[in-house]
Amino acid sequence: MSFGNSPNLERRQSATAMTILEVEPTPDGEVKEETSDTSPAGELVPEREGGSVRVPSRIETRRPLEAKEKGSMEDFLVSLFECPVCFGYIMPPVLQCARGHLLCSFCRQKVTLCPVCRISMTNIRSLAMEKVATKLIFPCKHSQYGCRERVLYGEKLNHEEDCEWRPYNCPYPDDKCKWKGPLKDVYLHLVHAHENVITMEGNDIIFLATNVNLEGALDWTMVQSCHGRHFLLSLEKIYLGEGCQQYFTACRMIGTMKDAAKFMYNISLDANNRTLRWQSKPRSIRESFASFTHADFLVLNKMTVEQFSEDGNLALNVVIKKVQDPDEN
Ligand SMILES: [Zn+2]
Ligand SMILES: [Zn+2]
Ligand SMILES: [Zn+2]
Ligand SMILES: [Zn+2]
Structure with missing residues (x-):
C-alpha cells in the first residue's frame, strides 16, 4: 500500500466506529478487523469475554440516539445561544462572565452581575462561540407569530428585519x-x-x-x-x-x-x-x-x-x- 493511501484508509476505518453494532463476532470468537477500531473516547470498543464479544448495553441504545442526535445536536448547540435574560438568541458580540455564562450584548448593558452566577459581568467575548454560531441555523425570532424560516446566523438579522411575520405598525x-x-x-x-x-x-x-x-x-x-x-x-x-x-x-x-x-x-x-x-x-x-x-x-x-x-x-x-x-x- 502506498503511503499516499493511508490517510484514506484511516478515515474509512474511523467511520466504521459508528457502525460497530453491525459487527458480529466471527465463529471462532475473533472480532473482525474493523471492530478493533477505537473511537477517541474508547467507549465503542467491544469487550471480549471468553471468546465471545460482549457489547455493553449502553452501546445498544447508541445507534438510534446517534441518528437522532444529528438533528438534535444542532438544536442543542443553538440552545446554548439563548440569552438567559431576554431569551432571544445571542448575536455577536457574544459576551460572557468570568465563569463562561453567555449573555447578549443588549442585556449586557443592563446588568453589572452575571444573571446566572451573580459574579461581576465582564466584557469578554466568546470568540469560539461566535465561530460556532456561524455554522448553525437559527429559527427566526418571529416564529411566535408563525414564521417557519430557519436562517444562517449571518443572515438572521436581515431576515428578521424584513420578515413578513413580524408585527407591522399601522401605515x-x-x-x-x-x-x-x-x-x-x-x-x-x-x-x-x-x-x-x-x-x-x-x-x-x-x-x-x-x-x-x-x-x-x-x-x-x-x-x-x-x-x-x-x-x-x-x-x-x-x-x-x-x-x-x-x-x-x-x-x-x-x-x-x-x-x-x-x-x-x-x-x-x-x-x-x-x-x-x-x-x-x-x-x-x-x-x-x-x-x-x-x-x-x-x-x-x-x-x-x-x-x-x-x-x-x-x-x-x-x-x-x-x-x-x-x-x-
Ligand atoms: Zn439578552
Ligand atoms: Zn456567570
Ligand atoms: Zn421570519
Ligand atoms: Zn390604523
Whole structure:
C-alpha cells in the first residue's frame, strides 16, 4: 500500500466506529478487523469475554440516539445561544462572565452581575462561540407569530428585519393609530379602521387629493390594488413655518422590502400645460416617510401644487409596473 493511501484508509476505518453494532463476532470468537477500531473516547470498543464479544448495553441504545442526535445536536448547540435574560438568541458580540455564562450584548448593558452566577459581568467575548454560531441555523425570532424560516446566523438579522411575520405598525400617515399586526391583516385594518382611505383597482389610476390648500387638511391616503398586491399611496402636507409648506408623496407596498423591490411606480402630474413625472421603486410600509433615506419620495412645494391643481384638487396619475423578478428566472 502506498503511503499516499493511508490517510484514506484511516478515515474509512474511523467511520466504521459508528457502525460497530453491525459487527458480529466471527465463529471462532475473533472480532473482525474493523471492530478493533477505537473511537477517541474508547467507549465503542467491544469487550471480549471468553471468546465471545460482549457489547455493553449502553452501546445498544447508541445507534438510534446517534441518528437522532444529528438533528438534535444542532438544536442543542443553538440552545446554548439563548440569552438567559431576554431569551432571544445571542448575536455577536457574544459576551460572557468570568465563569463562561453567555449573555447578549443588549442585556449586557443592563446588568453589572452575571444573571446566572451573580459574579461581576465582564466584557469578554466568546470568540469560539461566535465561530460556532456561524455554522448553525437559527429559527427566526418571529416564529411566535408563525414564521417557519430557519436562517444562517449571518443572515438572521436581515431576515428578521424584513420578515413578513413580524408585527407591522399601522401605515396610516397620521401616526395616531396604535394598531400592530401581521402583514396579511394590514389591508383590512386600513379599510375598516380608517374610513377616509379610498381603495382602487388597477395598475394605472388617478389618485385625487381634494382641497389640498385647505387649512388643516394634512394627509390623503389611497390603496391601489394591482398585480395581486396592495400599494399605499400617500400625500402629506407639512408646515415648515412662516406660511411655507411642502407636500410629500410616495407609494409604499403593503409587503416586505424584498417584495417591494419587484415593482416600479411612477407618479405624473399633468395640468395647465405642465407635466411633472416621478419614477421610483415603492418602499415597504415597514418604512415611514420619516425613515426614508435619501428623501426617496416626491417633494412638491406650495407653488408647484398650485400650478398643478384644478379647483383645489390635485390629480396624481399613478402607474405601478412589475419589474423583472430575479427569483422567477
Ligand atoms: Zn439578552
Ligand atoms: Zn456567570
Ligand atoms: Zn421570519
Ligand atoms: Zn390604523
